[in-house]
Amino acid sequence: MSVTLPTHAELLAMVGPARAKWAHAPRPVPEPVGPGEESVWDYPRPPLVRQGNEHLRVQHHALIVADTTSPVWVCETAGAPVPYLAPESLRAELVPTDYVTLCEWKGAAVHYDLVTPAGRVVAAAYSYPDPLDDLGRGFGAIAGRFAFYPAKLACFVNDERVQPQPGGYYGGWVTARIKGPIKGAPGTGAW
16 A cells, blocks of 8 residues: 655645644643653653664564664654664564544554454554654654554563553553653643
C-alpha cells in the first residue's frame, strides 16, 4: 500500500496554527523529580532528539517484534519520551496502512499494522518517512524508524515494562523515572 503524503510546504501550512498557539498553552504544576528521574516539563518544544543506548524490546505475546540497543528518542514538553527503532531491529512484519496522522513538529506519520501468525494488531506502530526539519531540530534522525504503541504491545526499557502514555493517541513510553503530569488524559489537550 502506498500513501501519498502532503509536501513539506503543505504540511507547514497545516501545522502552522498549532505551532503558534502552543506558546500560550496552560501548564500544570509538575510532579517533584528525584535522583535519576526526568520531568516531561523539562523537555523542550519543539522536541529534543537524542540517541539512546538502553535495551528496548517490543513483544506481542511471546513473539519478539523488535529488539535494539540503539533507539533514537524524541522528548517533548508534556509528553512521555517516544523511542524510534531502526528497521533492522524488526523481527516481525509491519504492513503500512492508509492511516496518517500529523505532528506540528515532525510532520506526517504513516501507521502500520503488525501481522503475526496469531493475527493482526491494527495501528501497532508508526513512522515518519520524511519528517519536517525546518527548525533544525534533527528530526531527520527518525526518518524511516518505527515507534510502537505500548497500549497495544508489551514494550520494555531494559527489564521494565513501560506503561502507555494516557489517552491512547500518543506513543509515549512511561517508565518509573518519568514524571508528569503527562498529556493525553481528558482535559490535557491544550498542553
